Amino acid sequence: MDSLSRGLKWLVLTSVLVVSAAGCIGVSPEQQLANELGPDPGPYSRGPLHRAGFPCTNCHGDLWWQDHPTFELAGTVYKTPTDDSGSHGSQVIIEDAKGQKITAQTNAVGNFFLLQNGMSVGRGGGGGGNDGSTVITAGLTFPLRVSVKTGAVEQKMRGLIWRERSCANCHNKQLGAASNGRVFAAENSP
Numbered sequence: 001m002d003s004l005s006r007g008l009k010w011l012v013l014t015s016v017l018v019v020s021a022a023g024c025i026g027v028s029p030e031q032q033l034a035n036e037l038g039p040d041p042g043p044y045s046r047g048p049l050h051r052a053g054f055p056c057t058n059c060h061g062d063l064w065w066q067d068h069p070t071f072e073l074a075g076t077v078y079k080t081p082t083d084d085s086g087s088h089g090s091q092v093i094i095e096d097a098k099g100q101k102i103t104a105q106t107n108a109v110g111n112f113f114l115l116q117n118g119m120s121v122g123r124g125g126g127g128g129g130n131d132g133s134t135v136i137t138a139g140l141t142f143p144l145r146v147s148v149k150t151g152a153v154e155q156k157m158r159g160l161i162w163r164e165r166s167c168a169n170c171h172n173k174q175l176g177a178a179s180n181g182r183v184f185a186a187e188n189s190p
């Protein structure tokens with residue numbers, strides 16, 4: 001056996017060992033996905049204001065292992081596509097494939113999230129009595145049509161959302177192939 005294939009064999013063996021060791025300490029694929037997002041750089045404790053701009057449902061999804069509500073849809077609206085200031089009190093207007101219309105309100109950091117009927121959040125509000133949550137009675141039927149409204153300015157997303165539940169998995173500060181910039185709706189009036 002030449003040294004290259006011996007090296008490869010060793011590599012395969014150790015990878016198998018690493019994978020099974022991770023299995024032993026019980027890191028589920030969902031928890032792995034959550035861990036990959038890294039720590040929250042923001043100042044808020046876990047609740048409606050934390051992790052603005054992150055893909056909320058990577059953690060708060062159906063497969064989440066912790067005891068708290070899962071979100072049907074969630075995201076963060078900004079004042080402009082490239083800055084870090086969240087837009088408070090913007091409306092996110094959603095229409096699903098069955099014609100169900102929902103209007104969500106963003107909280108103090110620009111976050112919004114839809115909760116299934118019967119779910120509620122246990123933690124403090126996001127200011128002005130609006131914590132960014134909206135309870136919906138029926139689950140969403142994809143695809144979805146969405147737009148964002150700040151004051152009188154409405155920005156429509158032309159395409160449909162086919163399955164993704166976090167705006168941030170497509171909308172990110174870094175513009176590029178994997179991102180369309182932040183979700184925003186800028187008010188033109190001074």
Ligand code: HEC
Pocket residue numbers: 034035037046047048049050051052053054055056057058059060066067068069074075076111112113120121122123
């Ligand atoms: C990396 C994983 C992760 C991401 C991403 C994440 N969260 Fe959380 N969130 C948590 C954890 C962990 C808790 C605390 C859960 C607990 O105490 O049971 C939490 C708690 C919350 C709570 C309080 C729930 C309750 O009932 O107490 C809200 C509301 C919340 N997050 C909203 C959001 C929003 C909105 C986003 C996206 C902008 C988001 N989270 C992104 C992990 C995450």
Ligand code: HEC
Pocket residue numbers: 073074075092146147148155156157158159160161162164165166167168169170171180183184
């Ligand atoms: C699967 C990827 C994807 C997801 C998920 C997604 N978007 Fe989009 N979004 C796009 C793309 C691509 C565009 C640009 C083309 C268009 O308008 O369809 C866009 C454009 C937009 C625009 C118009 C921006 C402008 O410059 O006029 C708004 C507003 C918007 N999205 C809001 C949202 C909101 C709110 C969510 C979450 C509820 C969301 N998007 C989720 C891909 C996505």
